[in-house]
Amino acid sequence: MGTNNKIAILGAGESGVGAAYLAQQQGYDVFVSDFGPIADHYKQQLQDWNIRFEENGHTEAEILNAAEVVKSPGIPDKAPMIKSLLEKGIPVISEIEFAGRYTDAKMICITGSNGKTTTTSLTYHILKNAGLNAGLAGNIGKSFAYQVATERFDWYVLEISSFMLDNMYRFKADVAVLLNITPDHLDRYDYKMENYAASKFRITQNQTAADYFIYCADDAETLKVLEGKQMAAQQLPFSIEKQIETGAYLDQDKLIINVNKQHFTMSINELALQGKHNIYNSMASGIVAKVLELRNETIRESMGNFRNIEHRLESVGKVSGISFINDSKATNVNSTWYALESMTTDVVLILGGVDKGNDYGMLKDLVKQKVKAIVCLGKDNKRIHDAFEDDVEVIVNTGSAQEAAQVAYHLAEKGDTVLLSPACASFDLFKNYEDRGRQFKAAVREL
Template structure:
């Protein structure tokens, strides 16, 4: 179980008018509002500040809970007087207000770090450049079906802090991003999972992959010899990042390329898991999640289940009937023999690679959006093999044209989800798949990837 997490930052020197310790929350989204609620519950003098505008839902909650807040800017006098600051993972350390807090020695922590102080639940923490939402959802599905009292939080669902304040879960499955890890210090995972490391969000890491990888390795910090670390033995960047690290936890690798003594591996078409005399076997053809990348995701979730000594029958049933999350390789419809797949959550090149790798038919691929310095070269081989046309969905598609003009005969520009769906439908033939897997962020034309995926699904239904 998690030990009590007491830090020097909890001995607050700065107080509000009623003598309560002053805590400031920066960012008024799901995680920030949840942290504010937990802090209020724990007796803090709480102030929430958002540089942008708050959603009505969150504003109403803050008013209902009698928590002071501001939007549309930061009042520095209110913020710099905090004993401690909980910041949204979306706010970079380079933001001026964060730099001022750091300069004066004010502790700046993540919601996960803060909420972890107030629960002794077992923590199953899952990170990776790709697959973490799917693996977190599958792990939660297995544990819940096994009868465990478990919550799902982090980058997914209701905020961890809000659940700590309102629930009494004995286990948490937490999807953890590198941005969250950067501001976690005393928090400890009982079971940590690192799925893979590929170039993503490098603008936050001085464009150095090794900095991003070091951030991912923080998933193992504070772990002890009684804890477990699950990782992919086939991922070169993960193995490289582990070198020189002092990992105290018991290591449980997974591989589809070689036999593993303690961990998971593939024996022909059978997924094998061996953990501390606990043995599990299942045909990959029976897994709900298909495709090479999903074998790794299923292995990681399966190892977690075996560490917790769950019954094989429960695992087999859950891994066979799991339904993937919305916007991740989500089947939308079959029209005139053409399958439409919504993979809007693929916001980087590696995610799109995984999506294409799992396709078994010819593909009309919908790509584009806000390009985060993408290197499309890793897609070229799969595009040559499987893609008959590319439909660009974004304001600036030049880099996509430059990357694939020698590999695909047809590349068309579109400016809305409806137009993209219609053009792709006309380019596809019976037996083909129209795949929305953009490899880019969505903010040029959409609110977020969910909005992009929903507009695509609505457009398909109108065909």
């Protein structure tokens, strides 16, 4: 730790507060600083633990006096405070990097532009069903650092975003999963796809020949990076387009996994998660399970009885024969593409919110095939109108989840699906995508 044992934590959300607790437990002099207000329950925790903190601004002298800084994933490297720290040569790391030092548990790390929460949850579900002593953390659930401080797990299943990876240096994944790379958050990567792809591939850094790298062999961006890359880890691809010797593939409607002479097969019709994108997610989780040499019976049972996470293609129920689906977690165009691709009925699509420079072009074909009306849910819907006015007869603007649900209900007919899959962030009308999803579900229940 050296003579300077001061550590500053920037951001007092789930990851920051968890990191503060672990740092205090490890004997650091901890100071937490948040540029905005701190939520009451996190403030209460910091007070209960006697950890110094500030909100609504940074005291530069205090932070620049730290030996190391743990920053929340949401803070960009372009933030003035981060620039000052880097200029002074003070290391800035992620919560995952920090917490990883204090556990010898094995790490299963899952990243990708889409599907990572579902795949992480499914993988954790399989491990728990197999009786493994496993924790679930990262971008999901309780803070990794807090669990390292308070639990003793043998395994962690971590959902890792590119923002977390950017500040991870020595941390190593024993099993790394990269689901796909599609344009997202490009504003954080100088609008260069190669920068974003390089960030995703940091999931493989520090891996050795004893480790595993699981990836999608149908993903063009992943293959592009792999072409020029030396990998120490054992590579296990998965594909629904071609046969794979070691990894996973689809043979008609059979999902087949071959790993380390371990063989697994299951009909895709028996999977709890349906739709093409979910076959990929199930393949990735299945390969992890076979790497761990879990029993086929356990894997098959787990993949068959898994319940998807809230706000990700979540069935809200039927009203007058119309199905309502909450996919509020779809905050980018690609996620909405996956949602539409899995629909088997006519759709009334609820779109909109804070547009991150979206290219709606990739949705056009699916919208023409499946969408009978679009209900906009956002303050500025001009780009949605411009993108789809030639493809859909009805495009309506609404200003609340309740109004959107009511309008969509009246536009739909028996047998149709009303799909909330916004392709946008939620901050114009809601606190976050969870708030948007919950308000939508409440509105459906009132119909």
